[in-house]
Amino acid sequence: MGNAQFKGLTIGIPKEIMKGEKRVSATPETVEKMVENGAVVLVEKGAGLNSLMEDVDYEKAGAKIYDDVQEIFNQADIILKVKEPIFNSNLGKHEVDMLRNGQILITFLHPAAPKNHEMIKSLAKSGATSLTLDGIPRISRAQNMDALTSMSTVAGYKSVLLAANKLSKFVPMTGTAVGMIQPAKVVVIGTGVAGLQALSTAKRLGAVVTAIDIRPEALEHAKSLGGKVFDTGVPAEVAIGEGGYAKSLPQEWIIKEREAIRDLIVDADIVIATALVPGKLAPILITEEMVKAMRPGSVIMDVSIDQGGNCELSESGVIAEHHGVTVDGTNNIPGMVASSSTWMFSKNIYNLVAAFVKDGQFIVDREDEIIASTLVTMDGELLHSGAREAMGL
Known part of the structure; x- marks a missing residue:
C-alpha cells in the first residue's frame, strides 16, 4: 500500500494533440503509483495508444478514462503534459483557455522560443501556475526529474x-x-x-x-x-x-x-x-x-x-x-521513439510531482532551486527570466 501523500489531489492526463507527438505524460505504472498514494487520476481516452498503452491498462492501474478532455481540465488540480499548450482544432479552442486560475500545469513549455511568446503571455493571464521541464537544474537531487536529459x-x-x-x-x-x-x-x-x-x-x-x-x-x-x-x-x-x-x-x-x-x-x-x-x-x-x-x-x-x-x-x-x-x-x-521516451518521461514528471506534493497540495516554494528555475507563470505574472529577456520585458 502507498501513503496518503496525494490524497485529495486530482491529476489530469490529456492526450497530446501536437502533430506527430506520440508520447504521453503518464504510463499505467506511474498512474498506479499516484493512485496508491491517494490521487484521483483522470486519463483522456486513447492518450497512451501511440505509445502502445491501452485504456484498459490505465483503468487496471486505477485511472478514470474520460472522453471529454475539457472535463479533465475542469476537475484536475494538476495537468501533466508532454508538450506546450496549442490550439485544439477538434474543440475549436486553445488548451491555455481550458486552464483556470490557480491550476497547475507541468510540461515542456520552451518559454524563451519566439513561437511560444503569445501562448506564454496568455498562459500568464489565465492565472495558472506553470512549470517548464526544460528548466530543471542539473543538480543531484533533480536528476531523476530531468526530462530534458532523458529526451536528449x-x-x-x-x-x-x-x-x-x-x-x-x-x-x-x-x-x-x-x-x-x-x-x-x-x-x-x-x-x-x-x-x-x-x-x-x-x-x-x-x-x-x-x-x-x-x-x-x-x-x-x-x-x-x-x-x-x-x-x-x-x-x-x-x-x-x-x-x-x-x-x-x-x-x-x-x-x-x-x-x-x-x-x-x-x-x-x-x-x-x-x-x-x-x-x-x-x-x-x-x-x-x-x-x-x-x-x-x-x-x-x-x-x-x-x-x-x-x-x-x-x-x-x-x-x-x-x-x-x-x-x-x-x-x-x-x-518518434515513443515507447522508450514515454517510459523515461513519465517517471521524470512523476518524480517532480512527488517531490513537491505534501498532504495533497503541490507546494510552490519559490525559494527552492528546482521550483525557482522551472516556474514560468503564477498569479497572473510571467516570472521566467529567459522568457522575459527574449520578449524584451
Missing part, C-alpha cells in the same frame, strides 16, 4: 539514424571486392547529453566522429567515448555558465568559433547540431556560406531546432535541400 538521450540517438538514412553512402568503412569504401565523417556540435548519445551511436555505426564543444569537460566526455575532439579556442571563463551548461557567447566569440570550425563542417558528411544555451535561443554556428561549401549529399541534423536551431538555414519542422545539402529541422525527435 533519445534525440541524440535517433538523429544519427535519421541522418544515416538520408546519406547516399555507407556510414561504416566497408570492404568490397572492388576496393575499400571509406567511412562517413560525422561532426557533432555540442557534446552535452544529446551530443554524447549521437557520438556513441555514430561510432557504433562505424563513422569517424569529431566532437566540437566550447566546454573542456564536455570534450573530455566525448574523448572518453572514442570521439576525436576539436578545440574551438573559446576560453573556459567565457564558455561555461551555471551548472556546467554552455553560456551565451558574445558575438565576437561566436564569429571566432565559426571561423575555427568552418573547415571541419565543410568536410563533414553528417553534422549533428545540438548546441544549446539553457532558456535562451540556440547559437547560430553553421552559416549559409558553410553549407554552400559542403559536399552535395551531406546532411545537417539541427537537433537544437526547438530553441531556434544552430544552422542559419534550418527551419522548424522542415526538411529541405539547400545548395545540395539536406538541412533537417525535424521538431520533436524524441516523439
Whole structure:
C-alpha cells in the first residue's frame, strides 16, 4: 500500500494533440503509483495508444478514462503534459483557455522560443501556475526529474539514424571486392547529453566522429567515448555558465568559433547540431556560406531546432535541400521513439510531482532551486527570466 501523500489531489492526463507527438505524460505504472498514494487520476481516452498503452491498462492501474478532455481540465488540480499548450482544432479552442486560475500545469513549455511568446503571455493571464521541464537544474537531487536529459538521450540517438538514412553512402568503412569504401565523417556540435548519445551511436555505426564543444569537460566526455575532439579556442571563463551548461557567447566569440570550425563542417558528411544555451535561443554556428561549401549529399541534423536551431538555414519542422545539402529541422525527435521516451518521461514528471506534493497540495516554494528555475507563470505574472529577456520585458 502507498501513503496518503496525494490524497485529495486530482491529476489530469490529456492526450497530446501536437502533430506527430506520440508520447504521453503518464504510463499505467506511474498512474498506479499516484493512485496508491491517494490521487484521483483522470486519463483522456486513447492518450497512451501511440505509445502502445491501452485504456484498459490505465483503468487496471486505477485511472478514470474520460472522453471529454475539457472535463479533465475542469476537475484536475494538476495537468501533466508532454508538450506546450496549442490550439485544439477538434474543440475549436486553445488548451491555455481550458486552464483556470490557480491550476497547475507541468510540461515542456520552451518559454524563451519566439513561437511560444503569445501562448506564454496568455498562459500568464489565465492565472495558472506553470512549470517548464526544460528548466530543471542539473543538480543531484533533480536528476531523476530531468526530462530534458532523458529526451536528449533519445534525440541524440535517433538523429544519427535519421541522418544515416538520408546519406547516399555507407556510414561504416566497408570492404568490397572492388576496393575499400571509406567511412562517413560525422561532426557533432555540442557534446552535452544529446551530443554524447549521437557520438556513441555514430561510432557504433562505424563513422569517424569529431566532437566540437566550447566546454573542456564536455570534450573530455566525448574523448572518453572514442570521439576525436576539436578545440574551438573559446576560453573556459567565457564558455561555461551555471551548472556546467554552455553560456551565451558574445558575438565576437561566436564569429571566432565559426571561423575555427568552418573547415571541419565543410568536410563533414553528417553534422549533428545540438548546441544549446539553457532558456535562451540556440547559437547560430553553421552559416549559409558553410553549407554552400559542403559536399552535395551531406546532411545537417539541427537537433537544437526547438530553441531556434544552430544552422542559419534550418527551419522548424522542415526538411529541405539547400545548395545540395539536406538541412533537417525535424521538431520533436524524441516523439518518434515513443515507447522508450514515454517510459523515461513519465517517471521524470512523476518524480517532480512527488517531490513537491505534501498532504495533497503541490507546494510552490519559490525559494527552492528546482521550483525557482522551472516556474514560468503564477498569479497572473510571467516570472521566467529567459522568457522575459527574449520578449524584451
